[in-house]
Amino acid sequence: xxxxxxxxxxxxxxxxxxxRLLGPLGRLARGLAILLAVFAAWEALVVLFGIRPYxxxxxxxxLAALVQTPAPYIQGFLRTLSETLIGFxxxxxxxxxxxxxxxxxxxxxxxxxxxxxxxxxxxVIAFGALVVLWFxxxxxxxxxxxxxxxxxxVTVNTLLGLESVDPxxxxxxxxxxxxxxxxxxxxQFPTALPQIFVALRLASSLALxxxxxGEWFGDTVGLGVLLLQGMYTENVVSIWATxxxxxxxxxxxxxxxxxxxxxxxxxxxxx
Amino acid sequence: xxxxxxxxxxLAAAPDAASASSAPAGPYLLEMKGLSKRFGSVTAVSGxxxxxxxxxxxxxxxxxxxxxxxxxxxxxGLEEPDAGSILRFEGKGCHAHELLGKVSxxxxxxxxxxxxxxxxxxxxxxxxxxxxxxxxxAEARDMLPEFGLAGFGDQYPHQLSGGMRQRVALMRTxxxxxxxxxxxxxxxxxxxxTRTMMQRWLLDVWRQHxxxxxxxTHDVDEALFLxxxxxxMSARPGRVKLELKVDLPRPRSAELVxxxxxxxxxxxxxxxxxxxxxxxxxxxxxxxxxxxxxxEVQP
Numbered sequence: 417x418x419x420x421x422x423x424x425x426x427x428x429x430x431x432x433x434x435x436r437l438l439g440p441l442g443r444l445a446r447g448l449a450i451l452l453a454v455f456a457a458w459e460a461l462v463v464l465f466g467i468r469p470y471x472x473x474x475x476x477x478x479l480a481a482l483v484q485t486p487a488p489y490i491q492g493f494l495r496t497l498s499e500t501l502i503g504f505x506x507x508x509x510x511x512x513x514x515x516x517x518x519x520x521x522x523x524x525x526x527x528x529x530x531x532x533x534x535x536x537x538x539x540v541i542a543f544g545a546l547v548v549l550w551f552x553x554x555x556x557x558x559x560x561x562x563x564x565x566x567x568x569x570v571t572v573n574t575l576l577g578l579e580s581v582d583p584x585x586x587x588x589x590x591x592x593x594x595x596x597x598x599x600x601x602x603x604q605f606p607t608a609l610p611q612i613f614v615a616l617r618l619a620s621s622l623a624l625x626x627x628x629x630g631e632w633f634g635d636t637v638g639l640g641v642l643l644l645q646g647m648y649t650e651n652v653v654s655i656w657a658t659x660x661x662x663x664x665x666x667x668x669x670x671x672x673x674x675x676x677x678x679x680x681x682x683x684x685x686x687x
Numbered sequence: 688x689x690x691x692x693x694x695x696x697x698l699a700a701a702p703d704a705a706s707a708s709s710a711p712a713g714p715y716l717l718e719m720k721g722l723s724k725r726f727g728s729v730t731a732v733s734g735x736x737x738x739x740x741x742x743x744x745x746x747x748x749x750x751x752x753x754x755x756x757x758x759x760x761x762x763x764g765l766e767e768p769d770a771g772s773i774l775r776f777e778g779k780g781c782h783a784h785e786l787l788g789k790v791s792x793x794x795x796x797x798x799x800x801x802x803x804x805x806x807x808x809x810x811x812x813x814x815x816x817x818x819x820x821x822x823x824x825a826e827a828r829d830m831l832p833e834f835g836l837a838g839f840g841d842q843y844p845h846q847l848s849g850g851m852r853q854r855v856a857l858m859r860t861x862x863x864x865x866x867x868x869x870x871x872x873x874x875x876x877x878x879x880x881t882r883t884m885m886q887r888w889l890l891d892v893w894r895q896h897x898x899x900x901x902x903x904t905h906d907v908d909e910a911l912f913l914x915x916x917x918x919x920m921s922a923r924p925g926r927v928k929l930e931l932k933v934d935l936p937r938p939r940s941a942e943l944v945x946x947x948x949x950x951x952x953x954x955x956x957x958x959x960x961x962x963x964x965x966x967x968x969x970x971x972x973x974x975x976x977x978x979x980x981x982x983e984v985q986p
Contacts, residue, residue: 585798591763592812592863593788602811606802683801683843 470652478656488642489661496627496639497665499555503562504623504669508616511567515574515608516600525575536568540629548633558630558638562623569622573615577608610684613677620673624666639665716741716867716899717762720773723924724757724766731757732768733924739899741866746902746910748956749920749928750964755903758925759871762901763792777866788816791865791898795872797856799844805831805855806840812863827862833892834858850881857889861896870902874909883941886912890939907956908944911935917952919959922967929959 455475461467462474469477482489514532518525544561551557581604589603631640639662646655677684715738722735731754739745749755760766761774764786768774774781776789791812799808806827813823831837834854844852853873860868873889874882886909893900904910910917911933919929933952935943943949 582798584794584796585800587760587763587765588792588794588798589811589815591765591787591790591792592815594815598815602815603800606800683845 470650473653473656478653478660481653482657482660488637489657491637492639492642492658493661493665495555495637496558496624496631496662497669499558499627499630499638500562500623500665500669502555502559503626504566504619506559507563507566507619507623508570510563511570511615511619512574512612514567514571515578515612516605518571518575519578519604520596532568532571535564540565540626544630544633547630553634557633558627558635561630562626565622565626566619569615569618570612573611574608577611578604580611581607610681613673613681617670617673617677620669621666624662624669628662714741714778715739715775716743716777717901718773718775719762720775722758722761722772722774723769724754724761724772725769730924732761732926734926735920736927737918737930739867739901741899742897744893744900744902744913744915745918746904746914746916747918747920748904748907748910748960749925750922750960750967751905752967753920753923753963754925755920756871758920759792759869759901759903762786762867763790763869764788789865789867791860791863791868793856793860793868793870793873795875797844797852799852799855799859801844804841804843805836805847808844808855809858809862812859816863823862827858830858830862833895834861835888850877850885853877853885857892861892861898866899868898868900870900872903872905875905882909887939887941889913890937894938907953907960911949911952911956912939912944917956919956920963922963922970928963929956931955 458472458475462472514528518529540561543564547557547560547564551560585603585607586599589599594602628638628640628643631638632644635641639658642658643655643662646652646658718738720736722732723730724732735754735758737745747755747758757766761768761783764783767783774783774786776786800811803811806824809827809830810820810823814820828840831840834857836851836854836858839847839851844855847855853876857870857873860870874885877885890913902910902913904913914933917929917931917933918927919931920926921928931952935946935948935952
């Protein structure tokens, strides 16, 4: 098959046979075990070297704080999750759409693509101020920043993926009388899919960054807000607790995207 | 695979009247006259003349880079020949692009879509035509055994061997029911043993489905073994160097290739090819020769 310009994303097929035998449940158990081990080591190190809580609190203290006042963390989690999801979904759809459009309309691409690049050179912080002016302190302001960080890699990779189509494959389908639309749905888009998922996985973490940074411009709920509050009140435990919740959100979201990839791009082994 | 040759003696597959060189404008399926194609400063094909009668199996051999693939791309409708070329299909003059969707084309590589099962790869041409998916799938399922793919209908291409992938590609070509089939070195990438099996199998399938086949190959044995007629192409720019009727009995079995008659024909073709291979070798200077015929050169 044609060599794709970027590294191929999918899990290597040969991978670890033992891991595949474990199944998703086994993998989850393994992940939890590793996490527990890290927490245990962390706890031990803090106690052993007498590290002051100001620098690094013990994980048990952090977890206790989470359990004692879960409400703000759950609220923050849900709020930031919705911002991330809306930003990610709109950015992914827009990015794929623009990729398709640029692929079909070369003139448009030469006209608009440079603007896309310029837009990405603006630091997200500067852009965030504008977005708050436009949307106010709404959920959509945060989603807009997540969108801003998301759409560009998706556009670029969609375009790359579409252009990696084997011309001989295209000639074959054309010889069967395929229309441009049939070529798109039956050949070009599926060929681009692995490449698109590389960008989606990247975008999943970028969208979270966008949402959290967006919250710093002012809001009352959200993980970013909790981080700011923790910083101002020097509540180190709260900062760490928020960090853990953010990590949970980020990892979970990434895992969901990677899982979707494994299902949708099941042929990834070939190429 | 079904490679039985018992029964069925000498099916008159070859159109008897098609004495190639001197035939009048008969009821040909495809006629090419003065076919030429330039790419920039390179003339790939120049003044190519050939006609193919319905039901005929015509093989095309030639040194590498002789414009065989350009020729095929024109007949498949993918490339327009230069002005002055005459292309007639089913008795009517036409542009190459009008042949899109009218000719069943199989390129060198199997080009299976990795996200489609064997069945779904086989029916893609019918799907593009807008035929019902269900009906074409059922038809494909019935055809699996004939193509040696029984039980593999729901596998994905990466689960198949090279020979099987090639058979899926052939099945796809056969399922796109067009009178004329273009096969561009379909067995080129297979090992020698699989290759001879596939050749005999192709003859069986051809006999049963009654199609007209234009078959490109590098391999003189293959060209003679399969064809009713062999067209030897010249070095670039490609035109017809030699046209040879292969009057060997059908059905053809493996021993045929050692028969004196086969050897006689092979000598004629090899001589013609050697001359051309030499030309293209000299023309390409120190570049790698890649001519299959070279080692078998006879003085």
